[in-house]
Amino acid sequence: MATEADQIESLRDLFEYELEQMYYVENQLVDALGTMASEVTNDKMRMGFEDHQEETERHVERLERVFDAIGAEPRMRETQTFEGMMADKEEFEAHVGDDDLRNIHHLSAGMKNEHVEITGYQSLLTLANKLDLGDEVTDPLEENLDSEESTLKELKAMSEGSELKSVLDRLL
Numbered sequence: 275m276a277t278e279a280d281q282i283e284s285l286r287d288l289f290e291y292e293l294e295q296m297y298y299v300e301n302q303l304v305d306a307l308g309t310m311a312s313e314v315t316n317d318k319m320r321m322g323f324e325d326h327q328e329e330t331e332r333h334v335e336r337l338e339r340v341f342d343a344i345g346a347e348p349r350m351r352e353t354q355t356f357e358g359m360m361a362d363k364e365e366f367e368a369h370v371g372d373d374d375l376r377n378i379h380h381l382s383a384g385m386k387n388e389h390v391e392i393t394g395y396q397s398l399l400t401l402a403n404k405l406d407l408g409d410e411v412t413d414p415l416e417e418n419l420d421s422e423e424s425t426l427k428e429l430k431a432m433s434e435g436s437e438l439k440s441v442l443d444r445l446l
């Protein structure tokens with residue numbers, strides 16, 4: 275939450291506020307994606323989560339370049355959007371009793387997360403462009419956005435693929 279000494283009164287303040295939240299999310303995701311990779315029993319999904327974990331380490335580095343470009347220290351601001359998704363994950367784990375159901379759920383949780391990240395980067399880019407913050411700020415944000423979009427596409431292809439269809443048929 276913003277404190278009194280930490281008021282959001284301008285577009286620039288808003289940009290930094292959202293950047294700090296994104297920095298928190300990307301940092302948390304490095305661990306969360308590793309956990310999800312270890313929990314799924316489908317090889318393609320495991321590799322997908324592992325690949326995106328590595329890419330997420332790059333996302334963190336690019337955000338550090340953005341902080342540097344605006345002359346600010348990298349700072350994490352906790353966001354309940356991410357904490358809520360993690361709480362949902364814990365709730366699910368407490369109840370799930372089948373590996374394939376976990377695989378299906380993790381795939382959809384992964385897509386949900388990519389949507390959250392994509393929306394976050396679109397919002398940051400809208401603000402950065404309006405504020406005319408320059409390529410040093412927009413290039414890394416665009417690279418991260420592209421990476422999230424291609425991950426979402428890969429997860430979507432998996433969710434529509436023949437392998438998952440046969441799993442769904444088995445569970446019917």
Ligand SMILES: [Fe+2]
Nearest residue numbers: 300330333391
């Ligand atoms: Fe990311």
Ligand SMILES: [Fe+2]
Nearest residue numbers: 388391422425
């Ligand atoms: Fe992502």
